[in-house]
Amino acid sequence: MISLSASDRSASSDKPGFSVGGAFALGNRKDDKTRRKAEKAAHVEHSYVDNSYRTDLAVSVQHLSITYRTTFERVPTFKNAIVRAGRGERALVEVKALKDVSIDVPNGTALGIIGANGAGKSTIMRTIAGILPPTDGRVEVWGRASTLLALGVGFNAQLSGRENVILGGLASGLSRQEVNERAEEVAEWAELGDYIDAPMRTYSSGMFSRLAFSVAVHMKPDILMIDEALSAGDAAFREKANAKMEELRSSARAMFLVSHGLSSIKDMCNDCIWLHKGQVMMHDSPEACIDAYTQFVKVGKTPRTMDEM
Structure with missing residues:
Protein backbone atom coordinates (compact mmCIF):
# COMPACT_ATOMS: atom_id res chain seq x y z
CA MET A 1 0.00 0.00 0.00
CA PRO A 106 -13.41 -0.80 -3.48
CA ASN A 107 -11.76 -3.49 -5.57
CA GLY A 108 -13.60 -4.17 -8.81
CA THR A 109 -14.82 -0.59 -9.19
CA ALA A 110 -14.81 1.27 -12.48
CA LEU A 111 -15.13 4.87 -11.29
CA GLY A 112 -16.19 7.60 -13.69
CA ILE A 113 -15.34 11.21 -12.86
CA ILE A 114 -17.41 13.92 -14.51
CA GLY A 115 -17.64 17.70 -14.27
CA ALA A 116 -17.00 20.91 -16.17
CA ASN A 117 -13.56 22.14 -17.13
CA GLY A 118 -11.70 23.27 -14.04
CA ALA A 119 -13.73 21.07 -11.71
CA GLY A 120 -10.63 19.24 -10.41
CA LYS A 121 -10.96 15.98 -12.34
CA SER A 122 -7.39 15.82 -13.62
CA THR A 123 -6.05 17.08 -10.29
CA ILE A 124 -7.56 14.22 -8.30
CA MET A 125 -6.26 11.72 -10.88
CA ARG A 126 -2.73 13.12 -10.68
CA THR A 127 -2.83 13.05 -6.89
CA ILE A 128 -3.96 9.42 -6.75
CA ALA A 129 -1.24 8.57 -9.29
CA GLY A 130 1.36 10.13 -6.98
CA ILE A 131 2.24 12.99 -9.32
CA LEU A 132 0.86 15.75 -7.09
CA PRO A 133 1.39 15.80 -3.30
CA PRO A 134 -1.67 16.61 -1.16
CA THR A 135 -1.88 20.09 0.30
CA ASP A 136 -4.04 18.57 3.01
CA GLY A 137 -5.49 15.12 3.56
CA ARG A 138 -4.43 11.55 2.86
CA VAL A 139 -4.37 9.29 -0.21
CA GLU A 140 -3.81 5.51 0.05
CA VAL A 141 -3.31 3.29 -2.99
CA TRP A 142 -3.08 -0.49 -2.97
CA GLY A 143 -1.03 -1.79 -5.91
CA ARG A 144 0.61 -0.27 -8.98
CA ALA A 145 -1.20 2.31 -11.07
CA SER A 146 -0.85 2.62 -14.84
CA THR A 147 -1.72 6.14 -15.91
CA LEU A 148 -2.88 7.47 -19.24
CA LEU A 149 -3.39 11.09 -18.22
CA ALA A 150 -2.81 12.68 -21.62
CA LEU A 151 -2.12 11.31 -25.06
CA GLY A 152 1.53 11.04 -25.89
CA VAL A 153 2.89 12.28 -22.55
CA GLY A 154 6.32 10.73 -22.12
CA PHE A 155 6.59 9.77 -25.78
CA ASN A 156 9.57 10.94 -27.79
CA ALA A 157 8.34 11.93 -31.24
CA GLN A 158 11.77 11.29 -32.76
CA LEU A 159 11.76 7.64 -31.65
CA SER A 160 9.76 4.85 -33.21
CA GLY A 161 6.57 3.49 -31.73
CA ARG A 162 8.33 0.30 -30.69
CA GLU A 163 11.07 2.23 -28.90
CA ASN A 164 8.45 4.29 -27.06
CA VAL A 165 6.68 1.10 -26.01
CA ILE A 166 9.90 -0.09 -24.40
CA LEU A 167 10.45 3.26 -22.69
CA GLY A 168 6.86 3.30 -21.42
CA GLY A 169 7.21 -0.16 -19.94
CA LEU A 170 10.48 0.67 -18.22
CA ALA A 171 8.94 3.87 -16.84
CA SER A 172 6.12 1.76 -15.38
CA GLY A 173 8.65 -0.22 -13.36
CA LEU A 174 8.83 -3.34 -15.50
CA SER A 175 12.08 -5.16 -16.13
CA ARG A 176 13.70 -5.24 -19.56
CA GLN A 177 12.61 -8.86 -19.97
CA GLU A 178 9.00 -8.08 -19.08
CA VAL A 179 8.95 -5.15 -21.49
CA ASN A 180 10.31 -7.22 -24.36
CA GLU A 181 7.72 -9.92 -23.69
CA ARG A 182 4.88 -7.42 -23.93
CA ALA A 183 6.20 -5.19 -26.71
CA GLU A 184 4.89 -7.46 -29.48
CA GLU A 185 1.52 -7.77 -27.75
CA VAL A 186 1.27 -3.98 -27.49
CA ALA A 187 2.21 -3.49 -31.15
CA GLU A 188 -0.28 -6.12 -32.33
CA TRP A 189 -3.15 -4.64 -30.31
CA ALA A 190 -2.45 -1.12 -31.58
CA GLU A 191 -2.78 -2.40 -35.19
CA LEU A 192 -0.18 0.01 -36.53
CA GLY A 193 1.44 -2.46 -38.91
CA ASP A 194 4.80 -1.30 -40.24
CA TYR A 195 4.25 2.11 -38.64
CA ILE A 196 5.26 0.61 -35.29
CA ASP A 197 8.87 1.06 -36.43
CA ALA A 198 8.33 4.54 -37.89
CA PRO A 199 9.07 7.76 -35.95
CA MET A 200 6.08 8.87 -33.90
CA ARG A 201 6.22 12.34 -35.43
CA THR A 202 4.69 10.71 -38.53
CA TYR A 203 1.67 9.40 -36.55
CA SER A 204 -1.83 10.81 -36.75
CA SER A 205 -3.72 11.60 -33.52
CA GLY A 206 -5.63 8.34 -33.88
CA MET A 207 -2.43 6.33 -34.18
CA PHE A 208 -1.06 8.16 -31.15
CA SER A 209 -4.14 7.24 -29.13
CA ARG A 210 -3.99 3.61 -30.14
CA LEU A 211 -0.38 3.19 -29.11
CA ALA A 212 -0.69 5.23 -25.90
CA PHE A 213 -3.76 3.30 -24.79
CA SER A 214 -2.20 -0.01 -25.73
CA VAL A 215 0.90 0.72 -23.64
CA ALA A 216 -1.22 1.66 -20.62
CA VAL A 217 -3.52 -1.38 -20.67
CA HIS A 218 -0.84 -3.97 -21.43
CA MET A 219 1.34 -3.14 -18.43
CA LYS A 220 -1.01 -5.35 -16.36
CA PRO A 221 -1.79 -2.62 -13.83
CA ASP A 222 -3.49 -3.03 -10.48
CA ILE A 223 -5.19 0.32 -11.08
CA LEU A 224 -5.82 1.80 -14.53
CA MET A 225 -6.27 5.58 -14.73
CA ILE A 226 -7.44 7.21 -17.97
CA ASP A 227 -7.96 10.95 -18.43
CA GLU A 228 -9.63 12.11 -21.67
CA ALA A 229 -7.71 9.49 -23.63
CA LEU A 230 -10.52 8.11 -25.77
CA SER A 231 -11.68 11.28 -27.47
CA ALA A 232 -9.22 10.96 -30.37
CA GLY A 233 -10.17 7.43 -31.28
CA ASP A 234 -12.59 6.43 -33.99
CA ALA A 235 -15.68 4.31 -33.40
CA ALA A 236 -13.84 1.02 -33.99
CA PHE A 237 -11.07 2.05 -31.58
CA ARG A 238 -13.56 3.01 -28.86
CA GLU A 239 -15.33 -0.32 -29.21
CA LYS A 240 -12.05 -2.19 -28.89
CA ALA A 241 -10.96 0.00 -25.97
CA ASN A 242 -14.26 -0.64 -24.19
CA ALA A 243 -13.79 -4.39 -24.51
CA LYS A 244 -10.21 -4.18 -23.23
CA MET A 245 -11.21 -2.07 -20.23
CA GLU A 246 -14.02 -4.49 -19.44
CA GLU A 247 -11.41 -7.25 -19.43
CA LEU A 248 -9.13 -5.20 -17.18
CA ARG A 249 -11.96 -4.41 -14.79
CA SER A 250 -12.28 -8.09 -14.01
CA SER A 251 -8.57 -8.48 -13.25
CA ALA A 252 -7.41 -5.06 -11.99
CA ARG A 253 -8.26 -3.68 -8.59
CA ALA A 254 -9.94 -0.60 -10.04
CA MET A 255 -10.28 1.65 -13.05
CA PHE A 256 -10.65 5.44 -13.10
CA LEU A 257 -12.05 7.18 -16.16
CA VAL A 258 -12.25 10.96 -16.65
CA SER A 259 -14.19 11.90 -19.76
CA HIS A 260 -16.53 14.54 -21.18
CA GLY A 261 -18.10 11.71 -23.16
CA LEU A 262 -20.91 10.87 -20.76
CA SER A 263 -21.92 7.86 -22.84
CA SER A 264 -18.47 6.36 -22.22
CA ILE A 265 -18.89 6.90 -18.48
CA LYS A 266 -22.31 5.30 -18.57
CA ASP A 267 -21.18 2.30 -20.62
CA MET A 268 -17.86 1.53 -18.92
CA CYS A 269 -18.31 2.51 -15.26
CA ASN A 270 -20.28 1.07 -12.37
CA ASP A 271 -19.67 4.01 -10.01
CA CYS A 272 -19.36 7.75 -10.52
CA ILE A 273 -18.54 11.05 -8.83
CA TRP A 274 -19.47 14.51 -10.05
CA LEU A 275 -16.99 17.27 -9.22
CA HIS A 276 -17.75 20.99 -9.29
CA LYS A 277 -15.19 23.64 -8.35
CA GLY A 278 -13.12 21.11 -6.45
CA GLN A 279 -15.94 19.61 -4.41
CA VAL A 280 -17.84 16.35 -4.71
CA MET A 281 -21.38 17.28 -5.66
CA MET A 282 -22.59 13.69 -5.94
CA HIS A 283 -21.34 10.13 -5.56
CA ASP A 284 -23.79 7.65 -7.01
CA SER A 285 -24.39 5.44 -10.01
CA PRO A 286 -23.29 6.77 -13.43
CA GLU A 287 -26.92 7.20 -14.50
CA ALA A 288 -27.84 9.23 -11.40
CA CYS A 289 -24.76 11.45 -11.60
CA ILE A 290 -25.21 12.09 -15.32
CA ASP A 291 -28.88 13.01 -14.83
CA ALA A 292 -28.01 15.45 -12.03
CA TYR A 293 -25.08 16.92 -13.94
CA THR A 294 -27.00 17.52 -17.18
CA GLN A 295 -29.80 19.17 -15.21
CA PHE A 296 -27.28 21.34 -13.36
CA VAL A 297 -25.67 22.64 -16.55
CA LYS A 298 -29.13 22.94 -18.14
CA VAL A 299 -28.57 20.86 -21.24
CA GLY A 300 -30.52 17.92 -22.54
CA LYS A 301 -29.09 14.43 -22.94
CA THR A 302 -28.76 14.56 -26.71
CA PRO A 303 -26.29 12.34 -28.60
CA ARG A 304 -23.98 15.35 -28.99
CA THR A 305 -23.94 16.29 -25.31
CA MET A 306 -23.54 12.67 -24.23
CA ASP A 307 -20.47 12.38 -26.45
CA GLU A 308 -18.85 15.76 -25.91
CA MET A 309 -19.80 17.29 -22.54
Missing part, protein backbone atom coordinates in the same frame (compact mmCIF):
# COMPACT_ATOMS: atom_id res chain seq x y z
CA ILE A 2 1.26 3.47 -0.94
CA SER A 3 0.17 6.31 1.31
CA LEU A 4 0.54 10.03 0.63
CA SER A 5 -0.26 12.61 3.29
CA ALA A 6 0.07 16.35 3.53
CA SER A 7 3.27 17.24 5.36
CA ASP A 8 3.82 20.22 7.63
CA ARG A 9 3.72 23.52 5.81
CA SER A 10 6.97 24.29 4.07
CA ALA A 11 8.40 27.71 3.45
CA SER A 12 7.14 27.59 -0.11
CA SER A 13 3.57 26.96 1.02
CA ASP A 14 3.73 29.94 3.34
CA LYS A 15 4.10 32.38 0.50
CA PRO A 16 1.84 35.39 0.93
CA GLY A 17 -1.69 35.63 -0.31
CA PHE A 18 -5.15 36.77 0.76
CA SER A 19 -8.36 35.13 -0.32
CA VAL A 20 -10.82 37.28 -2.20
CA GLY A 21 -13.47 34.61 -2.59
CA GLY A 22 -14.20 31.81 -5.00
CA ALA A 23 -11.59 29.37 -6.18
CA PHE A 24 -8.96 32.04 -6.75
CA ALA A 25 -7.03 34.34 -4.44
CA LEU A 26 -4.74 37.27 -5.08
CA GLY A 27 -2.49 38.99 -2.62
CA ASN A 28 0.88 40.51 -1.85
CA ARG A 29 3.45 40.35 0.90
CA LYS A 30 1.85 42.85 3.26
CA ASP A 31 -1.18 40.54 3.57
CA ASP A 32 0.98 37.59 4.66
CA LYS A 33 0.30 37.81 8.38
CA THR A 34 -3.41 38.36 7.84
CA ARG A 35 -3.66 35.31 5.59
CA ARG A 36 -1.75 33.02 7.93
CA LYS A 37 -3.85 34.07 10.91
CA ALA A 38 -7.04 33.47 8.93
CA GLU A 39 -5.84 30.05 7.75
CA LYS A 40 -4.84 29.05 11.27
CA ALA A 41 -8.20 30.10 12.68
CA ALA A 42 -10.12 28.30 9.92
CA HIS A 43 -8.01 25.12 9.98
CA VAL A 44 -9.94 22.02 10.95
CA GLU A 45 -8.16 19.00 12.39
CA HIS A 46 -9.45 16.01 10.46
CA SER A 47 -9.68 12.54 11.90
CA TYR A 48 -8.44 9.81 9.56
CA VAL A 49 -9.58 6.20 9.39
CA ASP A 50 -6.89 3.54 9.75
CA ASN A 51 -7.06 1.47 6.55
CA SER A 52 -3.85 -0.52 7.08
CA TYR A 53 -5.83 -3.72 7.63
CA ARG A 54 -8.17 -3.27 4.64
CA THR A 55 -7.91 -5.74 1.77
CA ASP A 56 -11.13 -4.74 -0.01
CA LEU A 57 -10.03 -1.27 -1.12
CA ALA A 58 -8.06 -0.13 -4.16
CA VAL A 59 -7.90 3.57 -3.25
CA SER A 60 -8.88 5.58 -0.19
CA VAL A 61 -9.00 9.38 -0.29
CA GLN A 62 -9.61 11.21 2.99
CA HIS A 63 -10.17 14.97 3.33
CA LEU A 64 -8.04 15.69 0.27
CA SER A 65 -7.38 19.33 -0.59
CA ILE A 66 -5.07 20.62 -3.32
CA THR A 67 -4.09 24.27 -3.61
CA TYR A 68 -1.92 25.61 -6.41
CA ARG A 69 0.12 28.72 -5.63
CA THR A 70 2.13 30.69 -8.15
CA THR A 71 3.41 34.23 -8.48
CA PHE A 72 3.40 36.72 -11.33
CA GLU A 73 4.65 40.26 -11.85
CA ARG A 74 1.90 42.85 -11.68
CA VAL A 75 1.78 45.44 -14.45
CA PRO A 76 2.59 48.65 -12.55
CA THR A 77 0.81 51.94 -13.05
CA PHE A 78 2.86 55.12 -13.40
CA LYS A 79 1.83 56.21 -9.90
CA ASN A 80 2.76 52.87 -8.33
CA ALA A 81 6.09 52.87 -10.17
CA ILE A 82 6.98 56.21 -8.59
CA VAL A 83 5.83 55.16 -5.10
CA ARG A 84 7.74 51.87 -5.26
CA ALA A 85 10.78 53.58 -6.80
CA GLY A 86 11.20 50.79 -9.31
CA ARG A 87 10.85 47.92 -6.83
CA GLY A 88 9.11 44.91 -8.31
CA GLU A 89 5.80 43.77 -6.89
CA ARG A 90 4.98 40.11 -7.16
CA ALA A 91 1.40 38.98 -6.65
CA LEU A 92 0.33 35.51 -5.59
CA VAL A 93 -2.35 33.57 -7.42
CA GLU A 94 -3.95 30.83 -5.36
CA VAL A 95 -6.18 28.19 -6.95
CA LYS A 96 -8.10 25.79 -4.71
CA ALA A 97 -8.39 22.87 -7.10
CA LEU A 98 -9.81 20.34 -4.60
CA LYS A 99 -11.59 21.01 -1.33
CA ASP A 100 -11.99 18.33 1.36
CA VAL A 101 -12.68 15.39 -0.98
CA SER A 102 -13.23 11.98 0.62
CA ILE A 103 -13.96 8.78 -1.27
CA ASP A 104 -13.27 5.05 -0.91
CA VAL A 105 -12.91 2.95 -4.07
Whole structure:
Protein backbone atom coordinates (compact mmCIF):
# COMPACT_ATOMS: atom_id res chain seq x y z
CA MET A 1 0.00 0.00 0.00
CA ILE A 2 1.26 3.47 -0.94
CA SER A 3 0.17 6.31 1.31
CA LEU A 4 0.54 10.03 0.63
CA SER A 5 -0.26 12.61 3.29
CA ALA A 6 0.07 16.35 3.53
CA SER A 7 3.27 17.24 5.36
CA ASP A 8 3.82 20.22 7.63
CA ARG A 9 3.72 23.52 5.81
CA SER A 10 6.97 24.29 4.07
CA ALA A 11 8.40 27.71 3.45
CA SER A 12 7.14 27.59 -0.11
CA SER A 13 3.57 26.96 1.02
CA ASP A 14 3.73 29.94 3.34
CA LYS A 15 4.10 32.38 0.50
CA PRO A 16 1.84 35.39 0.93
CA GLY A 17 -1.69 35.63 -0.31
CA PHE A 18 -5.15 36.77 0.76
CA SER A 19 -8.36 35.13 -0.32
CA VAL A 20 -10.82 37.28 -2.20
CA GLY A 21 -13.47 34.61 -2.59
CA GLY A 22 -14.20 31.81 -5.00
CA ALA A 23 -11.59 29.37 -6.18
CA PHE A 24 -8.96 32.04 -6.75
CA ALA A 25 -7.03 34.34 -4.44
CA LEU A 26 -4.74 37.27 -5.08
CA GLY A 27 -2.49 38.99 -2.62
CA ASN A 28 0.88 40.51 -1.85
CA ARG A 29 3.45 40.35 0.90
CA LYS A 30 1.85 42.85 3.26
CA ASP A 31 -1.18 40.54 3.57
CA ASP A 32 0.98 37.59 4.66
CA LYS A 33 0.30 37.81 8.38
CA THR A 34 -3.41 38.36 7.84
CA ARG A 35 -3.66 35.31 5.59
CA ARG A 36 -1.75 33.02 7.93
CA LYS A 37 -3.85 34.07 10.91
CA ALA A 38 -7.04 33.47 8.93
CA GLU A 39 -5.84 30.05 7.75
CA LYS A 40 -4.84 29.05 11.27
CA ALA A 41 -8.20 30.10 12.68
CA ALA A 42 -10.12 28.30 9.92
CA HIS A 43 -8.01 25.12 9.98
CA VAL A 44 -9.94 22.02 10.95
CA GLU A 45 -8.16 19.00 12.39
CA HIS A 46 -9.45 16.01 10.46
CA SER A 47 -9.68 12.54 11.90
CA TYR A 48 -8.44 9.81 9.56
CA VAL A 49 -9.58 6.20 9.39
CA ASP A 50 -6.89 3.54 9.75
CA ASN A 51 -7.06 1.47 6.55
CA SER A 52 -3.85 -0.52 7.08
CA TYR A 53 -5.83 -3.72 7.63
CA ARG A 54 -8.17 -3.27 4.64
CA THR A 55 -7.91 -5.74 1.77
CA ASP A 56 -11.13 -4.74 -0.01
CA LEU A 57 -10.03 -1.27 -1.12
CA ALA A 58 -8.06 -0.13 -4.16
CA VAL A 59 -7.90 3.57 -3.25
CA SER A 60 -8.88 5.58 -0.19
CA VAL A 61 -9.00 9.38 -0.29
CA GLN A 62 -9.61 11.21 2.99
CA HIS A 63 -10.17 14.97 3.33
CA LEU A 64 -8.04 15.69 0.27
CA SER A 65 -7.38 19.33 -0.59
CA ILE A 66 -5.07 20.62 -3.32
CA THR A 67 -4.09 24.27 -3.61
CA TYR A 68 -1.92 25.61 -6.41
CA ARG A 69 0.12 28.72 -5.63
CA THR A 70 2.13 30.69 -8.15
CA THR A 71 3.41 34.23 -8.48
CA PHE A 72 3.40 36.72 -11.33
CA GLU A 73 4.65 40.26 -11.85
CA ARG A 74 1.90 42.85 -11.68
CA VAL A 75 1.78 45.44 -14.45
CA PRO A 76 2.59 48.65 -12.55
CA THR A 77 0.81 51.94 -13.05
CA PHE A 78 2.86 55.12 -13.40
CA LYS A 79 1.83 56.21 -9.90
CA ASN A 80 2.76 52.87 -8.33
CA ALA A 81 6.09 52.87 -10.17
CA ILE A 82 6.98 56.21 -8.59
CA VAL A 83 5.83 55.16 -5.10
CA ARG A 84 7.74 51.87 -5.26
CA ALA A 85 10.78 53.58 -6.80
CA GLY A 86 11.20 50.79 -9.31
CA ARG A 87 10.85 47.92 -6.83
CA GLY A 88 9.11 44.91 -8.31
CA GLU A 89 5.80 43.77 -6.89
CA ARG A 90 4.98 40.11 -7.16
CA ALA A 91 1.40 38.98 -6.65
CA LEU A 92 0.33 35.51 -5.59
CA VAL A 93 -2.35 33.57 -7.42
CA GLU A 94 -3.95 30.83 -5.36
CA VAL A 95 -6.18 28.19 -6.95
CA LYS A 96 -8.10 25.79 -4.71
CA ALA A 97 -8.39 22.87 -7.10
CA LEU A 98 -9.81 20.34 -4.60
CA LYS A 99 -11.59 21.01 -1.33
CA ASP A 100 -11.99 18.33 1.36
CA VAL A 101 -12.68 15.39 -0.98
CA SER A 102 -13.23 11.98 0.62
CA ILE A 103 -13.96 8.78 -1.27
CA ASP A 104 -13.27 5.05 -0.91
CA VAL A 105 -12.91 2.95 -4.07
CA PRO A 106 -13.41 -0.80 -3.48
CA ASN A 107 -11.76 -3.49 -5.57
CA GLY A 108 -13.60 -4.17 -8.81
CA THR A 109 -14.82 -0.59 -9.19
CA ALA A 110 -14.81 1.27 -12.48
CA LEU A 111 -15.13 4.87 -11.29
CA GLY A 112 -16.19 7.60 -13.69
CA ILE A 113 -15.34 11.21 -12.86
CA ILE A 114 -17.41 13.92 -14.51
CA GLY A 115 -17.64 17.70 -14.27
CA ALA A 116 -17.00 20.91 -16.17
CA ASN A 117 -13.56 22.14 -17.13
CA GLY A 118 -11.70 23.27 -14.04
CA ALA A 119 -13.73 21.07 -11.71
CA GLY A 120 -10.63 19.24 -10.41
CA LYS A 121 -10.96 15.98 -12.34
CA SER A 122 -7.39 15.82 -13.62
CA THR A 123 -6.05 17.08 -10.29
CA ILE A 124 -7.56 14.22 -8.30
CA MET A 125 -6.26 11.72 -10.88
CA ARG A 126 -2.73 13.12 -10.68
CA THR A 127 -2.83 13.05 -6.89
CA ILE A 128 -3.96 9.42 -6.75
CA ALA A 129 -1.24 8.57 -9.29
CA GLY A 130 1.36 10.13 -6.98
CA ILE A 131 2.24 12.99 -9.32
CA LEU A 132 0.86 15.75 -7.09
CA PRO A 133 1.39 15.80 -3.30
CA PRO A 134 -1.67 16.61 -1.16
CA THR A 135 -1.88 20.09 0.30
CA ASP A 136 -4.04 18.57 3.01
CA GLY A 137 -5.49 15.12 3.56
CA ARG A 138 -4.43 11.55 2.86
CA VAL A 139 -4.37 9.29 -0.21
CA GLU A 140 -3.81 5.51 0.05
CA VAL A 141 -3.31 3.29 -2.99
CA TRP A 142 -3.08 -0.49 -2.97
CA GLY A 143 -1.03 -1.79 -5.91
CA ARG A 144 0.61 -0.27 -8.98
CA ALA A 145 -1.20 2.31 -11.07
CA SER A 146 -0.85 2.62 -14.84
CA THR A 147 -1.72 6.14 -15.91
CA LEU A 148 -2.88 7.47 -19.24
CA LEU A 149 -3.39 11.09 -18.22
CA ALA A 150 -2.81 12.68 -21.62
CA LEU A 151 -2.12 11.31 -25.06
CA GLY A 152 1.53 11.04 -25.89
CA VAL A 153 2.89 12.28 -22.55
CA GLY A 154 6.32 10.73 -22.12
CA PHE A 155 6.59 9.77 -25.78
CA ASN A 156 9.57 10.94 -27.79
CA ALA A 157 8.34 11.93 -31.24
CA GLN A 158 11.77 11.29 -32.76
CA LEU A 159 11.76 7.64 -31.65
CA SER A 160 9.76 4.85 -33.21
CA GLY A 161 6.57 3.49 -31.73
CA ARG A 162 8.33 0.30 -30.69
CA GLU A 163 11.07 2.23 -28.90
CA ASN A 164 8.45 4.29 -27.06
CA VAL A 165 6.68 1.10 -26.01
CA ILE A 166 9.90 -0.09 -24.40
CA LEU A 167 10.45 3.26 -22.69
CA GLY A 168 6.86 3.30 -21.42
CA GLY A 169 7.21 -0.16 -19.94
CA LEU A 170 10.48 0.67 -18.22
CA ALA A 171 8.94 3.87 -16.84
CA SER A 172 6.12 1.76 -15.38
CA GLY A 173 8.65 -0.22 -13.36
CA LEU A 174 8.83 -3.34 -15.50
CA SER A 175 12.08 -5.16 -16.13
CA ARG A 176 13.70 -5.24 -19.56
CA GLN A 177 12.61 -8.86 -19.97
CA GLU A 178 9.00 -8.08 -19.08
CA VAL A 179 8.95 -5.15 -21.49
CA ASN A 180 10.31 -7.22 -24.36
CA GLU A 181 7.72 -9.92 -23.69
CA ARG A 182 4.88 -7.42 -23.93
CA ALA A 183 6.20 -5.19 -26.71
CA GLU A 184 4.89 -7.46 -29.48
CA GLU A 185 1.52 -7.77 -27.75
CA VAL A 186 1.27 -3.98 -27.49
CA ALA A 187 2.21 -3.49 -31.15
CA GLU A 188 -0.28 -6.12 -32.33
CA TRP A 189 -3.15 -4.64 -30.31
CA ALA A 190 -2.45 -1.12 -31.58
CA GLU A 191 -2.78 -2.40 -35.19
CA LEU A 192 -0.18 0.01 -36.53
CA GLY A 193 1.44 -2.46 -38.91
CA ASP A 194 4.80 -1.30 -40.24
CA TYR A 195 4.25 2.11 -38.64
CA ILE A 196 5.26 0.61 -35.29
CA ASP A 197 8.87 1.06 -36.43
CA ALA A 198 8.33 4.54 -37.89
CA PRO A 199 9.07 7.76 -35.95
CA MET A 200 6.08 8.87 -33.90
CA ARG A 201 6.22 12.34 -35.43
CA THR A 202 4.69 10.71 -38.53
CA TYR A 203 1.67 9.40 -36.55
CA SER A 204 -1.83 10.81 -36.75
CA SER A 205 -3.72 11.60 -33.52
CA GLY A 206 -5.63 8.34 -33.88
CA MET A 207 -2.43 6.33 -34.18
CA PHE A 208 -1.06 8.16 -31.15
CA SER A 209 -4.14 7.24 -29.13
CA ARG A 210 -3.99 3.61 -30.14
CA LEU A 211 -0.38 3.19 -29.11
CA ALA A 212 -0.69 5.23 -25.90
CA PHE A 213 -3.76 3.30 -24.79
CA SER A 214 -2.20 -0.01 -25.73
CA VAL A 215 0.90 0.72 -23.64
CA ALA A 216 -1.22 1.66 -20.62
CA VAL A 217 -3.52 -1.38 -20.67
CA HIS A 218 -0.84 -3.97 -21.43
CA MET A 219 1.34 -3.14 -18.43
CA LYS A 220 -1.01 -5.35 -16.36
CA PRO A 221 -1.79 -2.62 -13.83
CA ASP A 222 -3.49 -3.03 -10.48
CA ILE A 223 -5.19 0.32 -11.08
CA LEU A 224 -5.82 1.80 -14.53
CA MET A 225 -6.27 5.58 -14.73
CA ILE A 226 -7.44 7.21 -17.97
CA ASP A 227 -7.96 10.95 -18.43
CA GLU A 228 -9.63 12.11 -21.67
CA ALA A 229 -7.71 9.49 -23.63
CA LEU A 230 -10.52 8.11 -25.77
CA SER A 231 -11.68 11.28 -27.47
CA ALA A 232 -9.22 10.96 -30.37
CA GLY A 233 -10.17 7.43 -31.28
CA ASP A 234 -12.59 6.43 -33.99
CA ALA A 235 -15.68 4.31 -33.40
CA ALA A 236 -13.84 1.02 -33.99
CA PHE A 237 -11.07 2.05 -31.58
CA ARG A 238 -13.56 3.01 -28.86
CA GLU A 239 -15.33 -0.32 -29.21
CA LYS A 240 -12.05 -2.19 -28.89
CA ALA A 241 -10.96 0.00 -25.97
CA ASN A 242 -14.26 -0.64 -24.19
CA ALA A 243 -13.79 -4.39 -24.51
CA LYS A 244 -10.21 -4.18 -23.23
CA MET A 245 -11.21 -2.07 -20.23
CA GLU A 246 -14.02 -4.49 -19.44
CA GLU A 247 -11.41 -7.25 -19.43
CA LEU A 248 -9.13 -5.20 -17.18
CA ARG A 249 -11.96 -4.41 -14.79
CA SER A 250 -12.28 -8.09 -14.01
CA SER A 251 -8.57 -8.48 -13.25
CA ALA A 252 -7.41 -5.06 -11.99
CA ARG A 253 -8.26 -3.68 -8.59
CA ALA A 254 -9.94 -0.60 -10.04
CA MET A 255 -10.28 1.65 -13.05
CA PHE A 256 -10.65 5.44 -13.10
CA LEU A 257 -12.05 7.18 -16.16
CA VAL A 258 -12.25 10.96 -16.65
CA SER A 259 -14.19 11.90 -19.76
CA HIS A 260 -16.53 14.54 -21.18
CA GLY A 261 -18.10 11.71 -23.16
CA LEU A 262 -20.91 10.87 -20.76
CA SER A 263 -21.92 7.86 -22.84
CA SER A 264 -18.47 6.36 -22.22
CA ILE A 265 -18.89 6.90 -18.48
CA LYS A 266 -22.31 5.30 -18.57
CA ASP A 267 -21.18 2.30 -20.62
CA MET A 268 -17.86 1.53 -18.92
CA CYS A 269 -18.31 2.51 -15.26
CA ASN A 270 -20.28 1.07 -12.37
CA ASP A 271 -19.67 4.01 -10.01
CA CYS A 272 -19.36 7.75 -10.52
CA ILE A 273 -18.54 11.05 -8.83
CA TRP A 274 -19.47 14.51 -10.05
CA LEU A 275 -16.99 17.27 -9.22
CA HIS A 276 -17.75 20.99 -9.29
CA LYS A 277 -15.19 23.64 -8.35
CA GLY A 278 -13.12 21.11 -6.45
CA GLN A 279 -15.94 19.61 -4.41
CA VAL A 280 -17.84 16.35 -4.71
CA MET A 281 -21.38 17.28 -5.66
CA MET A 282 -22.59 13.69 -5.94
CA HIS A 283 -21.34 10.13 -5.56
CA ASP A 284 -23.79 7.65 -7.01
CA SER A 285 -24.39 5.44 -10.01
CA PRO A 286 -23.29 6.77 -13.43
CA GLU A 287 -26.92 7.20 -14.50
CA ALA A 288 -27.84 9.23 -11.40
CA CYS A 289 -24.76 11.45 -11.60
CA ILE A 290 -25.21 12.09 -15.32
CA ASP A 291 -28.88 13.01 -14.83
CA ALA A 292 -28.01 15.45 -12.03
CA TYR A 293 -25.08 16.92 -13.94
CA THR A 294 -27.00 17.52 -17.18
CA GLN A 295 -29.80 19.17 -15.21
CA PHE A 296 -27.28 21.34 -13.36
CA VAL A 297 -25.67 22.64 -16.55
CA LYS A 298 -29.13 22.94 -18.14
CA VAL A 299 -28.57 20.86 -21.24
CA GLY A 300 -30.52 17.92 -22.54
CA LYS A 301 -29.09 14.43 -22.94
CA THR A 302 -28.76 14.56 -26.71
CA PRO A 303 -26.29 12.34 -28.60
CA ARG A 304 -23.98 15.35 -28.99
CA THR A 305 -23.94 16.29 -25.31
CA MET A 306 -23.54 12.67 -24.23
CA ASP A 307 -20.47 12.38 -26.45
CA GLU A 308 -18.85 15.76 -25.91
CA MET A 309 -19.80 17.29 -22.54
